[in-house]
Structures are given as structure tokens and as C-alpha cells.
Amino acid sequence: MPISEPAQIARITVDPEYRPAWFQEDAGAHVPLPPRSLTPPAAELPGVVAVWADTRHGRLPLVSVEAERGHIRYDWTDWRRFVLGEHYCTQTRPLYTRLPFHYHRVPGAIRHVAARALLARQSPSTQGETTFPGFPIEQGFELLAEVWARVGDGREATPPSSEIILTHDIDTGAGYRWVKPTAELELAHGYRSLWHVVGRGEPPDHAVLDWLVERGCTIGLHGYNHDNRLAFLPADRIRRRLDACRGLIERYDARSFRSPSWFRSDALFRVLRDYGMVDYSRLDTDRSCPGGVGGCLWTKRFKLDGLTHVPTTVPFEDPLYWGRSAEQLVxxxxxxxxxxxxxxxxxxxxxxxxxxxxxxxxMLRAYDQLLTALFDTCP
Ligand SMILES: [Zn+2]
Structure with missing residues (x-):
């Protein structure tokens, strides 16, 4: 549903009695408030307020409790769809996607400098600690959902344990040389990863992909040719591009998808649902997509309009854009x-x-340290 009014992003405060054990005092805690045209706010919230929103118009109660019964400012189903569907933000189509040639024709080193410059603007430090979305942790919507599950009739019970999913996107032909050394580190920890491959870009190295599959790894699709246009195309052209990748999809039984450079749209998601894909194109807190900051503000797998989304929560390389070194990443x-x-x-x-x-x-050394931290502390 197109939303015409801009969403208001509010910083929230949760009453200490309702804060879960995982609440972090110094991490981001914001929620987008849905516009009145989507869901009108409740006239008043009776009882004691459990969650407050600080907005530019003052303080608003979001969740309250009276006689052990919870009350919430906006319809929860609408609010959840608004946030998880990222309808509170808009991604900007980069100008280079309108050029008559593929941006990968620009030499890799120059592209990297340009990407760094673009993403440097989205650095959490230049935007300030209180700026939305918090990075690497933006806990606001998770907090709200947790409180509402506790006091209302919410349906967002926290699962008992978190899942580790290691994913990779092979953007260019040059990436194939480093696939085996990466996968071998993971296999040494007993882990089989998920590799997203560009369907019709530089020709895929089938020997490498076959090697991965023989070892139990999984292959998914990383778009058509990584020109970053896919999410901005009408549905019929998205379908045409995915159909052109049928050979790869069928050869590797590819059932997952990550959009190139994290560009995403409702049109793209509607098509992916028809192709029976699981989507990996969202991030919980997104400073990775060059189209602007955002994120679904959710760290668990979820289903929206028939499509399953698995948000990426550890875009491991991103801090490199903001001046961190490989040795500082873990x-x-x-x-x-x-x-x-x-x-x-x-x-x-x-x-x-x-x-x-x-x-x-x-970077391989840094990644190996990450694997040690992930698997040696939680076998
Ligand atoms: Zn990519």
C-alpha cells in the first residue's frame, strides 16, 4: 500500500518494569509511527504507560496497562506490516543505474572508492548515536513487540535460541577464486553456508559451485546481472530477468534470493513470492544499501504477504566503509x-x-576469527 504521508520516527522509552533482560541502555531504541491514513491512533490509552514515544510534537503513550490488560496506540497488525515491510522509508534509485552501460565496466578499484564515498555518508558515527536507525543494534521495534506480547495479545513471542546462517554474495567472476578458501574455513567448523550467485552476470564458475554443493552448501540467486536496476523495474520485467536465470535456478535448485546491493521493492517481493523463493534482501538495521538507510527492524525470520524474509543482521564488511580495519571487525x-x-x-x-x-x-583471517567466536563459544 503506498503511503503518502512521511512516517515519524520516535525514540522510545520502556518503563524499567517492562524492559526485557536484553535491553541495552546505550543502543538505538526507535520506532516508526504509522501515518493516520494507514491506521488511526487510539483516542486514549488508559492505565499505566509501559512504552513512551518522544516525538517532535511531545511525548506520546504507545502501550499502557490497566487491570492487567494491555492497550496499544495503533492496530498492531497494521503497525507490524508497516515496519517489517519497510513502508516507513523509501530507497533512492542511484543515478548510475540509468547509465547506458553496466556499472561493473568501471574498474573494480574505482567502483570501490565510489561505493566507499556513498556509504561513508551512511556511517553511524557521522549521523550521531541517537540517529535512526541505531547501528549495529536498533532494538526499538523488538522492544515494542516484546512488551506488547507480554501485556497485550501480541503474537511475537521470542524464540528460545538464535540460528547462525552464514551467507555470501559472489558479485563478480573475480570472487570465485576465494570461494573455496572461505568455505573450507566454515567446513572446518562443521558449517555449510549459503552462496548467492549472479544468474546472468559474468559466467558462473560451475566447477566451484558444484564443489560447494558436493559439500552440502546451498546456492541461491543474487539477481540477474548485478546492475542494481532489478528492484526498480516493473513486475513483468523482473519476471523476465528471473526467467532468464532458470538454468542456474534449476541446476542448483536455488530457493533463496538476495537482491544486488540490498535494493528492494514491493514489486520485487511480489515476484519472488511467485517463484517460491526465500528472501535475504532485508537487513534489520540497514546502512548497507546505497539507496538510503532503513531496515525491517526485526532480527528473526518472518513471513509477509506470503514471502519468507530472513533479515541479515551481521553485514560483516560494512564497518570497513567507515574506517574500521579488517583486524577490528570481530x-x-x-x-x-x-x-x-x-x-x-x-x-x-x-x-x-x-x-x-x-x-x-x-579479511579471510578476520572471518576465521569470527567463525571461532561464533562456533567455539556455542558449539
Ligand atoms: Zn552483490
């Missing part, structure tokens, strides 16, 4: 991994074997 992510384990969120890691990302010895 320490950067450890607090979030601990938080995900505490709140039952999934640890969904993403890296790229391409040389400008994780296809080099320094």
Missing part, C-alpha cells in the same frame, strides 16, 4: 552477536568473496 560485531543471542535474533552473516571485500588474506 571486536566491532561481538556485542551485537551477544545481543542477538540474548534476544533470540538470528545471526545472519554476509560477506563477499570478491577481492575488494573479503577475497584477500587479511
Amino acid at each position: 571486536d566491532f560485531w561481538l556485542p551485537k552477536i551477544a545481543w542477538l543471542r540474548a534476544c533470540g535474533g538470528n545471526i545472519v552473516v554476509n560477506t563477499h568473496p570478491d577481492p575488494q571485500f573479503s577475497g584477500n588474506t587479511r
Whole structure:
């Protein structure tokens, strides 16, 4: 449903009595408030307020409790769809996707510098600690859902344990050389990962993909040709592009999809549902997509309009864009991994074997340290 009014992002405060054990005092705690045209707010919330929103118009109660009965400001089903469907934000189509040639024709080193410049603007430090979405942890909507599940008749019970899912996107032909060394590290920990492959980009290295499948790894689709246009096309053209990838989909029984550069749209998701895919294109807190910040603000698998989404929660390489070194990455992510384990969120890691990302010895060493942290503390 198109939303014409801009969403208001509110910082929330949860009464200490209702804070779950995984609440983090210094992490982001925001929720997008749905526009009146989508769901009108309740006239008043009786009883004691459990969750407050601080907005530019003042303080609003979001959840209250009276005689052990919960009350909520907006219809929960509508609110949840609004947030998980990311209807509170809009992704901007990059100008280079309108060029008459594929941006991969620009040399990799130059592309990397340009990508760094684009994503540097989305750095959590330049935008301030209180700016939405918090990164790497934005706990606001999870907090709201947790409180509502406790006091209302919510349906978002926290699962008992978090799942580890290691995923990779092979963007270019140069990435294939680093697939085996990466997978071998994972296999040494007994883990079989998920590899998203560009269907009609540089020709896939089938020997490498067959090697992965023989070892129990899974192949998914990483778009048609990684020109970052897919999410912005009308449904019939998206279908045409996916149909052109049938050979790869059928050869590897590909049932999962991640959109190139995290660009996503309702049109794309509607088509993916018809293809029976599981989607990996969302992030819980998104500063990774060059189209702008956002995220589904949810760290568990969920279903929306018939399509299952598995949000990525550990885009391992991203802090490199903001000046961190390979050697600092594991320490950067450890607090979030601990938080995900505490709140039952999934640890969904993403890296790229391409040389400008994780296809080099320094990054492979960092990734090995991450695997040790993930598997040696939680066998
Ligand atoms: Zn990619």
C-alpha cells in the first residue's frame, strides 16, 4: 500500500518494569509511527504507560496497562506490516543505474572508492548515536513487540535460541577464486553456508559451485546481472530477468534470493513470492544499501504477504566503509552477536568473496576469527 504521508520516527522509552533482560541502555531504541491514513491512533490509552514515544510534537503513550490488560496506540497488525515491510522509508534509485552501460565496466578499484564515498555518508558515527536507525543494534521495534506480547495479545513471542546462517554474495567472476578458501574455513567448523550467485552476470564458475554443493552448501540467486536496476523495474520485467536465470535456478535448485546491493521493492517481493523463493534482501538495521538507510527492524525470520524474509543482521564488511580495519571487525560485531543471542535474533552473516571485500588474506583471517567466536563459544 503506498503511503503518502512521511512516517515519524520516535525514540522510545520502556518503563524499567517492562524492559526485557536484553535491553541495552546505550543502543538505538526507535520506532516508526504509522501515518493516520494507514491506521488511526487510539483516542486514549488508559492505565499505566509501559512504552513512551518522544516525538517532535511531545511525548506520546504507545502501550499502557490497566487491570492487567494491555492497550496499544495503533492496530498492531497494521503497525507490524508497516515496519517489517519497510513502508516507513523509501530507497533512492542511484543515478548510475540509468547509465547506458553496466556499472561493473568501471574498474573494480574505482567502483570501490565510489561505493566507499556513498556509504561513508551512511556511517553511524557521522549521523550521531541517537540517529535512526541505531547501528549495529536498533532494538526499538523488538522492544515494542516484546512488551506488547507480554501485556497485550501480541503474537511475537521470542524464540528460545538464535540460528547462525552464514551467507555470501559472489558479485563478480573475480570472487570465485576465494570461494573455496572461505568455505573450507566454515567446513572446518562443521558449517555449510549459503552462496548467492549472479544468474546472468559474468559466467558462473560451475566447477566451484558444484564443489560447494558436493559439500552440502546451498546456492541461491543474487539477481540477474548485478546492475542494481532489478528492484526498480516493473513486475513483468523482473519476471523476465528471473526467467532468464532458470538454468542456474534449476541446476542448483536455488530457493533463496538476495537482491544486488540490498535494493528492494514491493514489486520485487511480489515476484519472488511467485517463484517460491526465500528472501535475504532485508537487513534489520540497514546502512548497507546505497539507496538510503532503513531496515525491517526485526532480527528473526518472518513471513509477509506470503514471502519468507530472513533479515541479515551481521553485514560483516560494512564497518570497513567507515574506517574500521579488517583486524577490528570481530571486536566491532561481538556485542551485537551477544545481543542477538540474548534476544533470540538470528545471526545472519554476509560477506563477499570478491577481492575488494573479503577475497584477500587479511579479511579471510578476520572471518576465521569470527567463525571461532561464533562456533567455539556455542558449539
Ligand atoms: Zn552483490
